[in-house]
Amino acid sequence: QSALTQPASVSGSPGQSVTLSCTGTGSDIGSYNYVSWYQHHPGKAPRLIIYEVRNRPSGVSSRFSGSKSGNTASLTISGLQAEDEANYYCTSYTTRTLWVFGGGTKLTVL
Amino acid sequence: QVQLQQSGPGLVKPSQTLSLTCAVSGDSVSSNTVSWHWVRQSPSRGLEWLGRTYFGSKWDSDYAVSVKSRIVINADTSKNHFSLQLRSVTPEDTAVYYCARLLKKIWSFDIWGQGTMVSVSS
Numbered sequence: 001q002s003a004l005t006q007p008a009s010v011s012g013s014p015g016q017s018v019t020l021s022c023t024g025t026g027s028d029i030g031s032y033n034y035v036s037w038y039q040h041h042p043g044k045a046p047r048l049i050i051y052e053v054r055n056r057p058s059g060v061s062s063r064f065s066g067s068k069s070g071n072t073a074s075l076t077i078s079g080l081q082a083e084d085e086a087n088y089y090c091t092s093y094t095t096r097t098l099w100v101f102g103g104g105t106k107l108t109v110l
Numbered sequence: 111q112v113q114l115q116q117s118g119p120g121l122v123k124p125s126q127t128l129s130l131t132c133a134v135s136g137d138s139v140s141s142n143t144v145s146w147h148w149v150r151q152s153p154s155r156g157l158e159w160l161g162r163t164y165f166g167s168k169w170d171s172d173y174a175v176s177v178k179s180r181i182v183i184n185a186d187t188s189k190n191h192f193s194l195q196l197r198s199v200t201p202e203d204t205a206v207y208y209c210a211r212l213l214k215k216i217w218s219f220d221i222w223g224q225g226t227m228v229s230v231s232s
Contacts, residue, residue: 036218045208045222046157052216089157093217097174101149101157 003100022090034093112136132209
């Protein structure tokens with residue numbers, strides 16, 4: 001069982017917005033702004049798309065945005081495109097084991 | 111451009127040691143602005159952080175509780191690479207193993223290796 005809880009799957013149609021959640025505890029997401037999100041296409045290396053809750057690395061589309069409230073972080077993808085279909089993982093720094101990941105959410109673009 | 115290139119066997123027998131190496135190009139393993147990590151992915155566990163090594167005033171390593179008694183992560187500065195050794199493996203250790211760089215100024219894994227599928231089977 002992963003330390004951070006993510007829904008197993010989410011779907012949306014092209015052009016729509018979807019929000020992926022990532023729920024932790026007061027020992028990780030609730031205490032630190034070191035939440036990041038990764039896009040993972042099977043067979044490829046994970047790609048960093050959000051760091052420190054809401055910041056986008058250079059080259060990442062502004063359609064990706066992050067936020068946090070209490071022990072839950074969220075990733076919103078607006079203007080959904082076919083290429084966004086992938087697995088998305090959140091991670092957080094934690095006092096317990098340094099770094100914890102979520103179980104991942106499979107995003108399907110209908 | 112920083113790149114991580116993984117190498118190592120894709121099949122390990124139960125009770126033996128899993129050994130993987132991650133060669134770093136475009137950066138130095140001795141840099142104090144980064145740390146070097148191993149992460150694995152399996153269908154049952156999703157992504158799981160295994161541990162890290164880094165150079166501050168000296169080399170240090172930290173490990174996940176789940177593997178702490180069996181794991182060693184260290185770096186070889188002469189070859190500019192870092193390695194994972196996981197002892198006494200079982201089929202539960204079957205996974206895709208990734209090496210990754212964590213950039214301290216953004217506290218995130220910004221560079222990843224290509225991944226190595228490791229199966230534990232006799």
